[in-house]
Amino acid sequence: MQKTVSLTVNGKPASATVEGRTLLVQLLREHLGLTGTHVGCDTSQCGACVVHVNGEAVKSCTLLAVQAEGANVLTIEGVATGDTLHPMQEAFRNNHALQCGFCTPGMVMSALDLVKNNAKPSDREIREYLEGNLCRCTGYHNIVLAIAEGAAVMRGEAPPANPHGVAAE
Amino acid sequence: MAEGSSGMPAIGAPVRRREDYRFLTGQGTYTDDINRPGQLYAYILRSPHASARLSRIDTSGAASAPGVVAVFTGPDMAKDNIGGLPCGWLITSKDGSPMKEPPHPVLAVDRVRHVGDPVAVVIAETFPQARDAAEKIAVDYTVEAAVVDLLEALKPGAPQLWPEAPGNICYDWHLGDAAAVETAIGKAAKIVKLDLVNNRLVANAMEPRAAIGEYDRATGEHTLYTTSQNPHVIRLLMGANVLHIPETKLRVVAPDVGGGFGSKIFHYAEEAIVTWAAGKVRKPVKWTAERSESFMSDAHGRDHVTHVELALDKDAKFTALKVSTVANMGAYLSTFATSVPTYLYGTLLAGTYTTPAIYVETKAVFTNTVPVDAYRGAGRPEATFVVERIVDLAADELGMDPAELRRRNFIPANAFPYQTPVALQYDSGDYQTTLEMALRAAGYAEFEQRRQEAARRGKLRGIGLATYIEACGIAPSAVAGALGARAGLYESGAIRVNPTGGVTVLTGSHSHGQGHETTFAQLVSEYLGVPIESVEIVHGDTNKLPFGMGTYGSRSLAVGGSAIVKAMDKIIAKGRKIAAHLLEASEADVEFKNGQFTVAGTDRSKAFAEIALTAYVPHNFPHEELDPGLDESAFYDPKNFTFPSGAHIAEIEIDPDTGSIEIVKFTASDDFGRIINPMIVAGQVHGGLAQGIGQAILEACVYDKQTGQLLTGSYNDYAMPRADDLPSFELSTHATLCTHNPLGVKGCGEAGAIGAPAAIANAVVDALKPLGVKHVEMPLTPQRLWQVIQQHQTRAAAD
Numbered sequence: 004m005q006k007t008v009s010l011t012v013n014g015k016p017a018s019a020t021v022e023g024r025t026l027l028v029q030l031l032r033e034h035l036g037l038t039g040t041h042v043g044c045d046t047s048q049c050g051a052c053v054v055h056v057n058g059e060a061v062k063s064c065t066l067l068a069v070q071a072e073g074a075n076v077l078t079i080e081g082v083a084t085g086d087t088l089h090p091m092q093e094a095f096r097n098n099h100a101l102q103c104g105f106c107t108p109g110m111v112m113s114a115l116d117l118v119k120n121n122a123k124p125s126d127r128e129i130r131e132y133l134e135g136n137l138c139r140c141t142g143y144h145n146i147v148l149a150i151a152e153g154a155a156v157m158r159g160e161a162p163p164a165n166p167h168g169v170a171a172e
Numbered sequence: 173m174a175e176g177s178s179g180m181p182a183i184g185a186p187v188r189r190r191e192d193y194r195f196l197t198g199q200g201t202y203t204d205d206i207n208r209p210g211q212l213y214a215y216i217l218r219s220p221h222a223s224a225r226l227s228r229i230d231t232s233g234a235a236s237a238p239g240v241v242a243v244f245t246g247p248d249m250a251k252d253n254i255g256g257l258p259c260g261w262l263i264t265s266k267d268g269s270p271m272k273e274p275p276h277p278v279l280a281v282d283r284v285r286h287v288g289d290p291v292a293v294v295i296a297e298t299f300p301q302a303r304d305a306a307e308k309i310a311v312d313y314t315v316e317a318a319v320v321d322l323l324e325a326l327k328p329g330a331p332q333l334w335p336e337a338p339g340n341i342c343y344d345w346h347l348g349d350a351a352a353v354e355t356a357i358g359k360a361a362k363i364v365k366l367d368l369v370n371n372r373l374v375a376n377a378m379e380p381r382a383a384i385g386e387y388d389r390a391t392g393e394h395t396l397y398t399t400s401q402n403p404h405v406i407r408l409l410m411g412a413n414v415l416h417i418p419e420t421k422l423r424v425v426a427p428d429v430g431g432g433f434g435s436k437i438f439h440y441a442e443e444a445i446v447t448w449a450a451g452k453v454r455k456p457v458k459w460t461a462e463r464s465e466s467f468m469s470d471a472h473g474r475d476h477v478t479h480v481e482l483a484l485d486k487d488a489k490f491t492a493l494k495v496s497t498v499a500n501m502g503a504y505l506s507t508f509a510t511s512v513p514t515y516l517y518g519t520l521l522a523g524t525y526t527t528p529a530i531y532v533e534t535k536a537v538f539t540n541t542v543p544v545d546a547y548r549g550a551g552r553p554e555a556t557f558v559v560e561r562i563v564d565l566a567a568d569e570l571g572m573d574p575a576e577l578r579r580r581n582f583i584p585a586n587a588f589p590y591q592t593p594v595a596l597q598y599d600s601g602d603y604q605t606t607l608e609m610a611l612r613a614a615g616y617a618e619f620e621q622r623r624q625e626a627a628r629r630g631k632l633r634g635i636g637l638a639t640y641i642e643a644c645g646i647a648p649s650a651v652a653g654a655l656g657a658r659a660g661l662y663e664s665g666a667i668r669v670n671p672t673g674g675v676t677v678l679t680g681s682h683s684h685g686q687g688h689e690t691t692f693a694q695l696v697s698e699y700l701g702v703p704i705e706s707v708e709i710v711h712g713d714t715n716k717l718p719f720g721m722g723t724y725g726s727r728s729l730a731v732g733g734s735a736i737v738k739a740m741d742k743i744i745a746k747g748r749k750i751a752a753h754l755l756e757a758s759e760a761d762v763e764f765k766n767g768q769f770t771v772a773g774t775d776r777s778k779a780f781a782e783i784a785l786t787a788y789v790p791h792n793f794p795h796e797e798l799d800p801g802l803d804e805s806a807f808y809d810p811k812n813f814t815f816p817s818g819a820h821i822a823e824i825e826i827d828p829d830t831g832s833i834e835i836v837k838f839t840a841s842d843d844f845g846r847i848i849n850p851m852i853v854a855g856q857v858h859g860g861l862a863q864g865i866g867q868a869i870l871e872a873c874v875y876d877k878q879t880g881q882l883l884t885g886s887y888n889d890y891a892m893p894r895a896d897d898l899p900s901f902e903l904s905t906h907a908t909l910c911t912h913n914p915l916g917v918k919g920c921g922e923a924g925a926i927g928a929p930a931a932i933a934n935a936v937v938d939a940l941k942p943l944g945v946k947h948v949e950m951p952l953t954p955q956r957l958w959q960v961i962q963q964h965q966t967r968a969a970a971d
Contacts, residue, residue, distance in 0.1 A: 013367030038205035039198015044463035050889035079198035103685030104195025105430030133895035141893040
């Protein structure tokens with residue numbers, strides 16, 4: 004059975020006609036063409052599909068599209084301001100916190116959710132919070148550094164000294 | 173540090189990656205992000221049985237289901253004379269006979285041989301329609317006994333996979349001097365023996381495999397978009413061996429690829445299925461693996477069982493190493509499967525040591541499992557695990573410090589080039605320096621205090637070290653060919669200087685996370701003295717590039733980068749001729765430095781961009797000597813492997829009440845030769861370590877021995893390393909340059925996965941040493957450690 008879903012995505016109204024079984028991630032990728040949100044598993048383990056729904060981080064493979072009726076959804080495509088990266092995105096770049104880039108959108112969306120709930124997370128808190136996001140490339144080392152830097156900049160502080168020798172822009 | 177901008181040295185700088193912007197903003201283009209006009213979707217029906225005869229496949233119900241365009245089976249492909257998936261490396265057994273090489277049909281024909289073996293493909297307008305329709309396919313399976321364990325497969329009476337491979341043996345290979353080893357063992361002051369398992373793993377790149385086939389009726393060209401580490405290799409194998417499409421009519425594109433780790437080297441059935449099917453239905457056909465499908469169709473890694481013996485003289489010098497390994501091939505031979513437990517394994521058994529006599533024999537066996545092939549390190553982690561475990565056991569039995577035993581047996585830094593008894597000639601290295609660096613950084617000398625402090629808290633603390641050597645930059649083609657490789661192993665590079673001085677670099681290497689768009693641009697920026705912003709790297713499309721062999725075995729910079737250097741040398745040579753003409757000087761007097769062609773000893777010079785413009789607007793040009801244009805390509809065939817090496821140290825703590833393990837500290841000191849971008853190199857090491865630690869403490873691919881079912885078929889069952897399983901890593905590097913490539917580089921992609929498992933296992937055995945534990949098999953899970961602790965405590969109490 005087809006159903007039309009209307010919602011707000013990255014600040015703009017969107018709608019699509021979907022099957023009852025269509026997942027939110029499929030709505031985003033296949034109906035709205037927002038392919039930045041990725042699918043890395045089929046058991047809601049990997050977190051590559053994390054988006055924000057009404058301000059909360061959600062694995063978009065765990066939500067039916069029809070459940071997002073009227074929701075306000077933020078995807079990775081909506082995080083930067085124009086061509087200017089969000090401080091968390093910038094921190095990932097400064098710290099080489101991504102390699103193949105596949106888990107990256109979910110990582111950034113989860114990192115933003117963490118900082119919203121805990122403005123100054125310790126390394127241990129960052130690692131524990133990332134329980135639901137798998138990365139096979141980075142060993143998480145640089146992701147932890149990036150989230151700490153992103154959080155500092157979001158608090159309005161100067162970023163910690165870059166451990167890789169990358170100069171601030 | 174400037175980001176390699178004009179005039180600044182780019183080599184050695186931590187340049188931020190140029191590919192990051194698109195990945196961080198959701199604008200990467202992975203295969204599943206591509207949608208072609210009129211695209212249909214494929215769902216592949218797979219065998220639920222490990223071993224069964226196929227008698228009837230009734231597709232009529234599926235064919236008439238909503239949205240279904242076509243249903244194809246193995247016999248349909250056979251009618252089109254479609255070939256099987258080829259194996260790229262012929263191994264010859266001890267007795268001189270070639271390996272047994274059974275067919276590998278794209279879709280099963282008369283039987284299935286592992287859970288996940290493809291049986292039929294449904295093509296429909298939407299993916300859900302294709303998947304729903306597949307449930308309507310009726311397959312008559314006659315289930316037969318299966319064998320998944322490699323030692324069980326060798327037993328008399330075991331189910332037989334292939335009539336042409338009696339006893340399930342694919343080959344029985346050996347290398348080294350058996351007589352010399354036996355003589356040395358006969359004279360040894362000490363012989364140490366160990367049986368060990370190298371656990372089966374699944375690569376699990378985060379991007380599941382995907383493929384889109386497309387056929388253009390107007391041109392007759394087939395296009396395959398695929399998640400591959402080496403698009404030209406896929407074009408060659410699929411075009412020539414499977415679908416019989418001439419290379420001129422077959423384009424293979426590997427766009428952004430979300431990790432590979434070896435598993436995306438190989439030519440897979442699904443690539444052939446969508447390419448062929450797109451030609452049949454005359455519309456693009458897309459297939460994307462679901463993760464559970466990846467688990468039962470991606471090639472797996474490792475899966476060795478080994479017996480090893482090390483002989484030592486009275487001075488604790490190694491005199492001989494004898495290794496006997498059984499390696500699982502799975503049900504079919506994947507593209508490079510046969511080379512992994514032979515030439516990528518046996519040849520590495522000298523490790524970093526002067527062991528004068530080595531003999532290795534490897535039996536490869538067929539089982540009812542997914543094919544096993546290269547996974548990050550491919551043979552070299554297995555070799556390192558064997559060598560470094562037996563060395564640690566020897567140290568324990570001799571009551572020696574494991575660091576001291578290693579020092580005593582290292583190939584000294586002044587002994588290079590060093591010929592090992594197992595075919596390789598190491599060109600450079602300094603194993604003692606990297607070990608001492610790691611020991612200092614790890615606080616090795618003060619460890620006993622930390623052990624005692626942990627004991628007061630009721631914890632068992634251990635420290636473990638591993639040194640490693642790997643053979644990378646694969647490989648001299650002639651050597652590989654002599655050993656059975658059915659391909660060359662050079663790399664291509666082309667430099668296309670544009671009229672206004674911008675440089676387009678075409679490379680046959682492929683980046684699936686390694687950051688070539690940045691590293692290669694740094695290299696070109698520095699060599700040609702052009703701003704990094706003026707350099708673009710093109711890869712991953714057979715229609716755009718010279719024939720390339722792709723990325724695996726840490727070869728991109730050592731082989732692909734060297735090809736780029738060769739092409740740049742030709743550009744500079746031609747530029748000098750053009751500059752000499754413009755400057756009215758002798759070519760011999762023209763120097764090229766920092767992007768300027770200068771007449772030596774004068775201030776007369778021409779910038780690189782001026783030479784480029786002259787080459788394309790050749791009004792004042794030496795036409796009698798040169799053709800217009802500034803566009804050169806090169807192929808680089810390495811003279812030898814490269815030999816990265818290093819020392820890794822793990823410090824761990826075990827809670828004896830629960831068996832849980834914490835990695836307190838992990839230190840790595842590596843020699844990768846010259847480093848272009850230290851930030852990217854560190855990232856490669858981090859990722860390799862995570863996979864190596866994953867193998868050591870978490871990951872295991874498990875099949876049910878009775879039914880052949882895959883028990884670890886999802887992330888619910890297969891333990892992937894998560895952020896809170898891992899420590900931060902302490903890294904350092906020490907460079908001895910590779911002596912035979914123009915960059916002096918060795919490769920860094922696999923080191924972490926090679927050194928870490930042995931370091932962790934040695935640390936765990938060290939922690940459990942007070943209980944009398946000599947060895948524990950990976951993965952070192954809490955359950956396994958708890959059981960080992962209980963058994964030894966019970967035994968100690970009984971004594």
